[in-house]
Amino acid sequence: MASMGELQAEIQFLRREIQVLKDIEAIKQLKGRYFRSIDCKLWDELADCFAEDAVTGYLNGREHYEGRDAIMKYLKSNMDMPVLTMHQGHQPEITITGETTAVGTWALGDYIITLKNKGIQCAAFYHDEYVKIDGRWKIKSTGYDLVYREMWDRNETKSLKILDRMHQPSSWEGL
Amino acid sequence: MASMGELQAEIQFLRREIQVLKDIEAIKQLKGRYFRSIDCKLWDELADCFAEDAVTGYLNGREHYEGRDAIMKYLKSNMDMPVLTMHQGHQPEITITGETTAVGTWALGDYIITLKNKGIQCAAFYHDEYVKIDGRWKIKSTGYDLVYREMWDRNETKSLKILDRMHQPSSWEGL
Amino acid sequence: MASMGELQAEIQFLRREIQVLKDIEAIKQLKGRYFRSIDCKLWDELADCFAEDAVTGYLNGREHYEGRDAIMKYLKSNMDMPVLTMHQGHQPEITITGETTAVGTWALGDYIITLKNKGIQCAAFYHDEYVKIDGRWKIKSTGYDLVYREMWDRNETKSLKILDRMHQPSSWEGL
Numbered sequence: 174m175a176s177m178g179e180l181q182a183e184i185q186f187l188r189r190e191i192q193v194l195k196d197i198e199a200i201k202q203l204k205g206r207y208f209r210s211i212d213c214k215l216w217d218e219l220a221d222c223f224a225e226d227a228v229t230g231y232l233n234g235r236e237h238y239e240g241r242d243a244i245m246k247y248l249k250s251n252m253d254m255p256v257l258t259m260h261q262g263h264q265p266e267i268t269i270t271g272e273t274t275a276v277g278t279w280a281l282g283d284y285i286i287t288l289k290n291k292g293i294q295c296a297a298f299y300h301d302e303y304v305k306i307d308g309r310w311k312i313k314s315t316g317y318d319l320v321y322r323e324m325w326d327r328n329e330t331k332s333l334k335i336l337d338r339m340h341q342p343s344s345w346e347g348l
Numbered sequence: 349m350a351s352m353g354e355l356q357a358e359i360q361f362l363r364r365e366i367q368v369l370k371d372i373e374a375i376k377q378l379k380g381r382y383f384r385s386i387d388c389k390l391w392d393e394l395a396d397c398f399a400e401d402a403v404t405g406y407l408n409g410r411e412h413y414e415g416r417d418a419i420m421k422y423l424k425s426n427m428d429m430p431v432l433t434m435h436q437g438h439q440p441e442i443t444i445t446g447e448t449t450a451v452g453t454w455a456l457g458d459y460i461i462t463l464k465n466k467g468i469q470c471a472a473f474y475h476d477e478y479v480k481i482d483g484r485w486k487i488k489s490t491g492y493d494l495v496y497r498e499m500w501d502r503n504e505t506k507s508l509k510i511l512d513r514m515h516q517p518s519s520w521e522g523l
Numbered sequence: 524m525a526s527m528g529e530l531q532a533e534i535q536f537l538r539r540e541i542q543v544l545k546d547i548e549a550i551k552q553l554k555g556r557y558f559r560s561i562d563c564k565l566w567d568e569l570a571d572c573f574a575e576d577a578v579t580g581y582l583n584g585r586e587h588y589e590g591r592d593a594i595m596k597y598l599k600s601n602m603d604m605p606v607l608t609m610h611q612g613h614q615p616e617i618t619i620t621g622e623t624t625a626v627g628t629w630a631l632g633d634y635i636i637t638l639k640n641k642g643i644q645c646a647a648f649y650h651d652e653y654v655k656i657d658g659r660w661k662i663k664s665t666g667y668d669l670v671y672r673e674m675w676d677r678n679e680t681k682s683l684k685i686l687d688r689m690h691q692p693s694s695w696e697g698l
C-alpha cells in the first residue's frame with residue numbers, strides 16, 4: 174500500500190501529464206483560429222493569436238516582420254481585399270518545452286484566388302514557437318519553408334465558374 | 349501533507365480534466381468517421397453519426413434538413429451513385445460545453461468529380477453542435493459557410509485520366 | 524470518504540486513461556513525421572518511423588513490401604529525385620488496442636509533380652497498424668485504398684509557373 178506522500182506525488186505527476194496534453198490541444202486550437210481568421214478576414218481575432226513581440230519568416234524566411242503590428246500590417250496589405258484564400262494546416266507535431274513555451278511543425282496547403290483571377294497554390298512546412306501569456310498560448314514566431322509554390326492564370330480554364338464566394342468584390346470600396 | 353479529502357477532491361478534478369480531453373478526441377473521431385463514411389458511401393455508418401433529431405445547414409444554410417432520415421435522404425440523393433467525392437476536415441476547434449454537449453468548428457476542403465465529369469471544389473468552415481447519447485457523441489447540428497465554391501468542365505484538360513477509382517460506374521445500376 | 528486503497532486504484536485508472544491519450548498523440552506525431560519526411564526527403568528520419576518488420580500495401584495493396592529495408596528501397600526508388608511531392612494526412616481515427624499496439628485510419632490527399640511535369644493527384648484512406656518498441660511508436664503495417672487517382676500533363680496549362688521549389692533539379696546528379 175502506498176503512503177499518503179506517495180499518492181500525493183503520483184497525483185502531482187499526473188497533473189503535469191494532463192497539463193501537457195491540454196497545452197498541446199490549446200496550441201492546435203490557436204493555430205486553427207489563426208488559419209480561420211486569415212481566411213475569414215477576422216483581423217482582430219487574428220492579431221490576438223500573436224504575442225506582441227512575435228516575428229515571422231513566411232516564404233522561406235523572405236517575409237520577415239518583427240512585432241504584432243508589423244505582422245498585421247503585412248498580412249492585411251496582402252489580404253484585406255476580396256481575394257479568396259484557403260490556408261489549411263495539417264499533422265501538427267507540437268512539443269511542450271516548458272511551462273510557458275512550446276515549438277511546433279505543421280504542414281500547410283494553401284490556395285489563393287487573386288483579384289486578377291490568378292491561382293496560387295503551395296505546400297509548405299510551418300516552424301513555430303509558442304508562448305503562454307496570462308494562461309493563453311500565443312504565436313511567438315512563425316514561418317514556413319515551401320515544398321513548392323506555383324501560379325497560373327485561371328482564365329485559361331474557359332469553363333471555370335465561381336459559384337459562391339465569402340468575400341464579395343462589390344463590398345470592398347476603392348477597387 | 350494533504351488530507352485524504354483533499355487528495356480525493358484533487359483526483360475528482362483530474363478525472364474531469366481527462367474526460368474533457370477524451371471527449372474532444374471522441375468528437376474528432378466522430379467527424380473523421382462522418383467524412384470517411386461519405387466518401388466511401390458507408391450509409392449505415394454515416395447515419396450512425398447523427399442524432400435522431402439532427403439538423404443541417406449545408407451550403408451557407410441553403411441545404412436545411414431536419415431529422416436524421418431527411419438528412420440521409422438528402423445526402424444519398426446527391427452521392428449514392430458513382431460520383432467520386434473527397435471531403436477533408438482540418439483544424440478542429442472543439443469546445444466541451446457540458447457533460448453531454450459540445451460545439452466545434454472545422455475547415456473543410458472538398459473536391460467532387462461528377463458523373464458528367466465536372467469538377468467542383470470548395471473551401472468552407474463547418475459549425476457543429478454535438479450531443480452525447482448513451483455514452484457516444486453524435487452530430488446534433490452541422491452546416492458550413494463557404495469561402496469559395498467553383499466548378500469547371502474536366503473534359504477541358506485533354507490529358508486528364510483517372511487511373512483508379514473506388515466507385516465504379518459499372519457497378520451502379522440504372523445509369 | 525474513500526480508503527487509501529480506493530484512491531490508489533483510482534489513480535491507477537487515471538494513469539491508464541492518460542497513457543491512452545498520450546499514445547494517441549504520439550501516433551499522430553509519428554504519422555506527421557512520416558509524411559513530412561517523405562516530402563522533405565529525410566530518408567533516415569523516414570526509416571526510423573517503421574518497425575524493422577513493417578509491411579506496406581500502398582495503392583490498394585498493389586505496392587506490397589515486407590521489411591523496413593524493402594520499403595525504404597521502394598520509397599526512395601520513387602522519390603529520391605527532385606520530384607515534388609505533397610502528402611497530407613487528415614482525420615486520424617486511432618484506437619489503442621493494447622499497451623504496445625494500436626490501429627488507425629487516416630484520410631490522405633496527395634499531389635505529385637513529376638520530373639516530366641505530369642501532375643498526379645489522389646485521395647485515399649490509410650489503414651495502419653502501430654507497435655510500441657522501447658517506448659516509441661512505429662508503423663507496423665501501412666497501406667491505403669484509393670478514392671480516386673488521376674494524372675494530367677501540366678504543360679497543358681500554358682501559364683503555369685513554379686515560383687519556388689524545395690528540391691532543385693540542378694542539385695541532383697545524373698538526371
